[in-house]
Amino acid sequence: MKTISITSVPGYDEWRIASRACLAQSIPPEEIIWQSSQSIQDDLFGDNGQTTKVYEPKATHSIPKSVLALFKYALCHKDASRFALCYRVLWRVIFENRNLIQLKTDNDILRLNALVKAVKRDAYKMSAFLRFRKLVIEEQEHFVAWYEPEHFSLEIKLNFFQTRFKNMRWSILTPYRAAHWDTENLTLGDNPDSSAYPDDDQIEKYWLTYYANIFNPARIKKSAMLSSMPKKYWKNMPETALIEDMINKSNARARKMILDGKKS
Amino acid sequence: MQDKLIQKLEILSDAAKYDASCASGSAGKRKAGKTDKTGIGSLTGGSGICHSFTPDGRCVSLLKILMTNYCIYDCHYCINRVSSSVRRARFTVKETVDLTLNFYKRNYIEGLFLSSGIVGSPDLTMESMVRIAKSLRIDHGFKGYIHLKTIPNASPELQTEAGLYADRLSINVEMPTQPSLNKYAPEKDLGAIHGSMNTLKDKIAEHKADKSYSGKRPPSFAPGGQSTQMIVGADDSSDKIILKTSVNLYKQQKLRRVYYSAFSPIPDASEVLPLKPAPLMREHRLYQADWLLRFYGFNLDEILQNDMLDMEHDPKLAWALRNRHVFPIDLNKADKQLLLRVPGLGARTVQKILAIRRYTKLSWVDLTKMRLPLQKLKPFISVSDYLPAIHLLDSAHFELQFKQPKQFELFAT
Numbered sequence A: 001m002k003t004i005s006i007t008s009v010p011g012y013d014e015w016r017i018a019s020r021a022c023l024a025q026s027i028p029p030e031e032i033i034w035q036s037s038q039s040i041q042d043d044l045f046g047d048n049g050q051t052t053k054v055y056e057p058k059a060t061h062s063i064p065k066s067v068l069a070l071f072k073y074a075l076c077h078k079d080a081s082r083f084a085l086c087y088r089v090l091w092r093v094i095f096e097n098r099n100l101i102q103l104k105t106d107n108d109i110l111r112l113n114a115l116v117k118a119v120k121r122d123a124y125k126m127s128a129f130l131r132f133r134k135l136v137i138e139e140q141e142h143f144v145a146w147y148e149p150e151h152f153s154l155e156i157k158l159n160f161f162q163t164r165f166k167n168m169r170w171s172i173l174t175p176y177r178a179a180h181w182d183t184e185n186l187t188l189g190d191n192p193d194s195s196a197y198p199d200d201d202q203i204e205k206y207w208l209t210y211y212a213n214i215f216n217p218a219r220i221k222k223s224a225m226l227s228s229m230p231k232k233y234w235k236n237m238p239e240t241a242l243i244e245d246m247i248n249k250s251n252a253r254a255r256k257m258i259l260d261g262k263k264s
Numbered sequence B: 001m002q003d004k005l006i007q008k009l010e011i012l013s014d015a016a017k018y019d020a021s022c023a024s025g026s027a028g029k030r031k032a033g034k035t036d037k038t039g040i041g042s043l044t045g046g047s048g049i050c051h052s053f054t055p056d057g058r059c060v061s062l063l064k065i066l067m068t069n070y071c072i073y074d075c076h077y078c079i080n081r082v083s084s085s086v087r088r089a090r091f092t093v094k095e096t097v098d099l100t101l102n103f104y105k106r107n108y109i110e111g112l113f114l115s116s117g118i119v120g121s122p123d124l125t126m127e128s129m130v131r132i133a134k135s136l137r138i139d140h141g142f143k144g145y146i147h148l149k150t151i152p153n154a155s156p157e158l159q160t161e162a163g164l165y166a167d168r169l170s171i172n173v174e175m176p177t178q179p180s181l182n183k184y185a186p187e188k189d190l191g192a193i194h195g196s197m198n199t200l201k202d203k204i205a206e207h208k209a210d211k212s213y214s215g216k217r218p219p220s221f222a223p224g225g226q227s228t229q230m231i232v233g234a235d236d237s238s239d240k241i242i243l244k245t246s247v248n249l250y251k252q253q254k255l256r257r258v259y260y261s262a263f264s265p266i267p268d269a270s271e272v273l274p275l276k277p278a279p280l281m282r283e284h285r286l287y288q289a290d291w292l293l294r295f296y297g298f299n300l301d302e303i304l305q306n307d308m309l310d311m312e313h314d315p316k317l318a319w320a321l322r323n324r325h326v327f328p329i330d331l332n333k334a335d336k337q338l339l340l341r342v343p344g345l346g347a348r349t350v351q352k353i354l355a356i357r358r359y360t361k362l363s364w365v366d367l368t369k370m371r372l373p374l375q376k377l378k379p380f381i382s383v384s385d386y387l388p389a390i391h392l393l394d395s396a397h398f399e400l401q402f403k404q405p406k407q408f409e410l411f412a413t
């Protein structure tokens, strides 16, 4: 048995280096225990001897790009079994079937695709639901966001934010990592402090006003809203504080629309 | 001063909510170039991001507002018509531009969807709208999405200029027939609306064609195309008339999207209007039918048996129930066109099935793993180890199993 510890999150680079090393030594998936810093406490095989230091050998196996692209997403999932799963798929692609990922009903592939899908969705939600607040530091505008993704989605979306807000200075803080952009360079830092997120923003009240007025009280469809915007994301979005009140008052508002209509 | 802006925003976003289109359409990709030191925004390709959802289940993607809700026209279904006693407000060009940029920088929106009541004259109104779009693009290097609702009867020059700055242009046909327009929107003329669509269609085609031979990229012209909206259930037009109109618009005017908006009572409504809202289910069925016409290879006659769509079953299921002899369909053999006709199989699932089929034969277990709606699919399909009991399709009670629980009344009075 070999134990490999992944110490960073999401851990893609470490996993890649370790996997190459294991492949080079032809270590089958069943003989590796993958440990990650987020799961060490609940690992049943924890005291199974010392961890092996990994090294990076020359690449010997060519892996289809499409497979690596899936791993990039899957390894951003918070499920600690992701490392073992990806290594197993890697192994099977090399020694069993190069077209393995086409077998969409294979159990490993189903699981892999489920992880990919969850991360993609979470990353999309991050690009949608993250809210910046403006700070002025030494007469320069700086936009700061605090966002709690479900998975390690920040790394997936960095490119998006750099492109869209290229000429803005911004910081995105998540519970595990911060990204800072100064219009040219990106810096990353671990375990940021959420108190750096400003309490308010002068534009936010306009946003709340807009949100409260753009909806049609005669057409409440709460379940449709919840399936697209599950409650777990609400803490990131100031407008969600209005929802309960909007729903409670909707009946009265819609009734008023009709009554007003009858009057004229 | 600031509170005044809040008030305006209240009035002018409230007035915009009756427009059904919300998400941004796809208008390709765009971003600030390397040397661009001031521009802001991007288009990521595909339809825009939904930045929030309101309790009516709709996506908030754009700052959707009216420039003003003053209007000199008197369309009965519209809360802004001249004879309505609604509170009025008007944004300045600068206010609209600033609000858009401020919202965009905080990641609230993908861009701006601007429509307007008609102040002064159609041309004066259109001119201000174009100035807003121009200022965003030229003064601020805005790369986000802009949708302008062009003003009926505005000059072709202004409509053409709008296309230089907007990603999408739309003009609402509102009602499928001229008699209905006469009754509900007396100042509007179907011929003029089509004329304006036609002008824009030609411009869009011209700019697209340019790309192929000129070395330099021409300025883009409404890359997201045109869309329109029809109000359903205010007049007495049947689903058949509405869908016929849509098919025409898709074909002749090359529209990207026709939106259907179930008539919903507005405050201070005019006497000519019905007091009750049109059922949302009708709107829903029209969208489903529209989808089948555009992406599933159905034609109008197949979908409609008589003047109205079946409320009980979705149009695809209704078709299948009328055409039981086609089923069961073998998922391992049927071609794409046929697979698309199976109730319960969407376009994406069909794609998946075709991909899997190249490597392996589909069995029942595979279907369960793919999490397909098996209950619905069961009678209509076969796979390597499953064939539906033939009496299923023949049974007179067959339809009953698809009966949906009654839609709860959204607005019980």
Ligand code: SF4
Pocket: B071, B072, B073, B074, B075, B078, B079, B080, B081, B082, B116, B117, B118, B185
């Ligand atoms: S022209 Fe537009 S804003 Fe004016 S009344 Fe008609 S629909 Fe309403």
